[in-house]
Amino acid sequence: MTTKLSMNAAEIQAWLVSNLAEVLHIQAEEIDVTQPLDSYGLDSTQAMVIVTKAQKMLGFELSPMLLWHYPTIEALSGRLAEEAQESQQETKSLVDTNSTPNLAAEAVLDETIRPLSTSFKFNPNPQNLFLTGGTGFLGAFLIHELLQQTDADIYCLVRATDTTSGKEKLKKNLEAYAIWDEQFSPRIIPIIGDLSQPQLGISTEGFEMLATNIDAIYHSAAMLNYVFPYSALKAANVLGTQEILRLACQIKVKPLHYVSSVAVFESPYYAGKLVKEDDSFDRWEGIFLGYSQTKWVAEKLVKIASQRGLPTTIYRPPLISGHSLTGVGNTDDFVNLMTKGCLQMGCFPEVDYMLDVSPVDYVSKAIAYLSRQEESLGNAFHLQHPEPAPLSTLVDWLSSFGFPIKIIPYEAWQDKLVNDVTSEENPLYTLRPFLLERWSEKQLTIPDLYLKSNRPIISCDATLNALAGSGISCHPIDGDLFTTYASYLIQSGFLNLESVINN
Ligand SMILES: NC(=O)c1ccc[n+]([C@@H]2O[C@H](COP(=O)([O-])OP(=O)(O)OC[C@H]3O[C@@H](n4cnc5c(N)ncnc54)[C@H](OP(=O)(O)O)[C@@H]3O)[C@@H](O)[C@H]2O)c1
Known part of the structure; x- marks a missing residue:
C-alpha cells in the first residue's frame, strides 16, 4: 500500500457515493449522504468491497468497522479527509477494535x-x-x-x-x-x-x-x-x-x-x-x-x-x-468463501481448525x-456436529478429487493473501481487511481466533439423548457430504472447476 492521496472531504464524498452506488447496483442520485449507511442494507461483503477500494485509493489502512463508527457518508468523508492529511507519513487503523461494550450491563429485560x-x-x-x-x-x-x-x-x-x-x-x-x-x-x-x-x-x-x-x-x-x-x-x-x-x-x-x-x-x-x-x-x-x-x-x-x-x-x-x-445452502457463507478463495490461491493455511x-x-x-x-x-x-472433522479432512478430499491444493504454513498463507490476492475475482480479496484485522487484547486475527486452541469444546451429549429414538441424525462429515456440496456449488455456478484448475 504505497500511494497516499491527499483528497479533500468533498472529493472523498463523491468517490464514496459513486462506489456505494456501484456495489448496491443503484444510481448515485439515490444516495443521500446524510442517511445512515445501514439504511442501504449494505452487507458484510459489500462493506468489505468499499473498505478495500477506499484503502487502495487513499493508501492507508482502514478498519472495516469504520463504516459504522462514522455512519453517514458525510461523516465518514470528513473523517477520512482529516486522516488522509494526518497519515501522510504514518499507516494506522482509524478505530479501536478492542472496545467491547459491557454486555452484562446490556442484558436488562424490560420489567413489564x-x-x-x-x-x-x-x-x-x-x-x-x-x-x-x-x-x-x-x-x-x-x-x-x-x-x-x-x-x-x-x-x-x-x-x-x-x-x-x-x-x-x-x-x-x-x-x-x-x-x-x-x-x-x-x-x-x-x-x-x-x-x-x-x-x-x-x-x-x-x-x-x-x-x-x-x-x-x-x-x-x-x-x-x-x-x-x-x-x-x-x-x-x-x-x-x-x-x-x-x-x-x-x-x-x-x-x-x-x-x-x-x-x-x-x-x-x-x-x-x-x-x-x-x-x-x-x-x-x-x-x-x-x-x-x-x-x-x-x-x-x-x-x-x-x-x-x-x-x-x-x-x-x-x-x-x-x-x-x-x-442446497448459502453460497456466500464464510466456509464456502474461504474454500473458493483458497482453491483459487492453490493453498490452505496449515491451521488446527475443526469444521464446526x-x-x-x-x-x-x-x-x-x-x-x-x-x-x-x-x-x-x-446442534453441534457430534463428530466434527478437522479442516485437513476437507483439504484431503479436495486433493483426492484432483484439485491442485497444498497446505502451507499459516504465515506464508497470510503473506500470499496480502501479495497475491489482488483482485475481486478471489472472494477473499474483499475479506482481506476482515481476515487481517487484529482484534482483542491479544491482537489476534480472525483466523487466529478460530484455532482449535482458542475455541470451547461444545458437548452435544444431552441433545443426542433428547433426539434418541426420533430418527434424526447428523450426516457424517465425509466424502459423500463433500461430493454433495461440491456438486451443488459447481451446478449453481459458485465454483468453476476450470478456473480453479487453470489458476
Ligand atoms: N447461519 C449460521 O451458520 C448460524 C449459526 C449459528 C446461529 N445462527 C442463528 O440462526 C438464525 C438464522 O440464521 P440464518 O443463517 O437463517 O440467517 P439469514 O439467512 O441471514 O436470515 C436472517 C433472517 O432474519 C431476518 N431479519 C433480519 N433483520 C430483521 C429485522 N429487522 N426484522 C425482521 N426480520 C429480520 C431476515 O429477513 P430479511 O430477509 O428481511 O433480511 C432473514 O429472514 C439466526 O438467529 C442466527 O443468529 C445461524
Whole structure:
C-alpha cells in the first residue's frame, strides 16, 4: 500500500457515493449522504468491497468497522479527509477494535415483560405458530419442517411493504432452497413487521391479536453480519428479541423457541473448556464480534424471561452448512468463501481448525422435533456436529478429487493473501481487511481466533439423548457430504472447476 492521496472531504464524498452506488447496483442520485449507511442494507461483503477500494485509493489502512463508527457518508468523508492529511507519513487503523461494550450491563429485560400467569399447559398440537426469519436460510428450513411435523398455520414476520410482497418474498426464499410446496402455501401467512421496531413494527391491535391467538413462537431472525459493531446490530438482535419476549408474555403464555448460537461461549474464558448444554454462559469479556455480542445479550434476555416464568427452549447451532442430501445452502457463507478463495490461491493455511458445521436439515429437523417435546422446555440444546472433522479432512478430499491444493504454513498463507490476492475475482480479496484485522487484547486475527486452541469444546451429549429414538441424525462429515456440496456449488455456478484448475 504505497500511494497516499491527499483528497479533500468533498472529493472523498463523491468517490464514496459513486462506489456505494456501484456495489448496491443503484444510481448515485439515490444516495443521500446524510442517511445512515445501514439504511442501504449494505452487507458484510459489500462493506468489505468499499473498505478495500477506499484503502487502495487513499493508501492507508482502514478498519472495516469504520463504516459504522462514522455512519453517514458525510461523516465518514470528513473523517477520512482529516486522516488522509494526518497519515501522510504514518499507516494506522482509524478505530479501536478492542472496545467491547459491557454486555452484562446490556442484558436488562424490560420489567413489564413477565408472564401474566405461571400456569401453562403444554400443547403438543399447536394450531398457530409465529416464526421470525422465514426469509432467511435456517428459517426457510424451519418453515418446511414445521409444515411437515405439525398441522399448524405459520405466521411469519416479514420485512415487506404489504402482505402480497411479503408472501412472495417467503415463497421465493423457499423456492431458492428447493423446498417450496404449493399445497402448503395457505398455511404460510405473512405478518408485515420489523424486529428492530417497538412491538415488531406491528399495530397494537395486530400485536394483541397475535398475542391472543398464537400457541408458540420460533425466533430465528437476526442480522448476521460479522463486520457491524454491537451498536449497529443491537436494535434487531437484542431489542428485537425483547419484543419477541413481550409477545410471548402478553395476554397468553406462549413457549418461545429461540435460535441462539454457540457464539455465546466465544469469551476466551471458555477456550479449551468443555461446555455442556446446561452450563452457564455468564462470561462475556473478550467476545470480539459485534454479532456474537448481540447473541450473548439476547440469550441472556431469554434466560431472564425464563426465570420470570416464561417457558423457553434455546437452540445453539454451530455454522450451518447446506442440506446433506441436496447440497442446497448459502453460497456466500464464510466456509464456502474461504474454500473458493483458497482453491483459487492453490493453498490452505496449515491451521488446527475443526469444521464446526452442521447441515441445515439436521438443525431444522432437530429444532422442530425438540420443540414439540414438553421435556425440552427450560433446556438448551447444542446442534453441534457430534463428530466434527478437522479442516485437513476437507483439504484431503479436495486433493483426492484432483484439485491442485497444498497446505502451507499459516504465515506464508497470510503473506500470499496480502501479495497475491489482488483482485475481486478471489472472494477473499474483499475479506482481506476482515481476515487481517487484529482484534482483542491479544491482537489476534480472525483466523487466529478460530484455532482449535482458542475455541470451547461444545458437548452435544444431552441433545443426542433428547433426539434418541426420533430418527434424526447428523450426516457424517465425509466424502459423500463433500461430493454433495461440491456438486451443488459447481451446478449453481459458485465454483468453476476450470478456473480453479487453470489458476
Ligand atoms: N447461519 C449460521 O451458520 C448460524 C449459526 C449459528 C446461529 N445462527 C442463528 O440462526 C438464525 C438464522 O440464521 P440464518 O443463517 O437463517 O440467517 P439469514 O439467512 O441471514 O436470515 C436472517 C433472517 O432474519 C431476518 N431479519 C433480519 N433483520 C430483521 C429485522 N429487522 N426484522 C425482521 N426480520 C429480520 C431476515 O429477513 P430479511 O430477509 O428481511 O433480511 C432473514 O429472514 C439466526 O438467529 C442466527 O443468529 C445461524
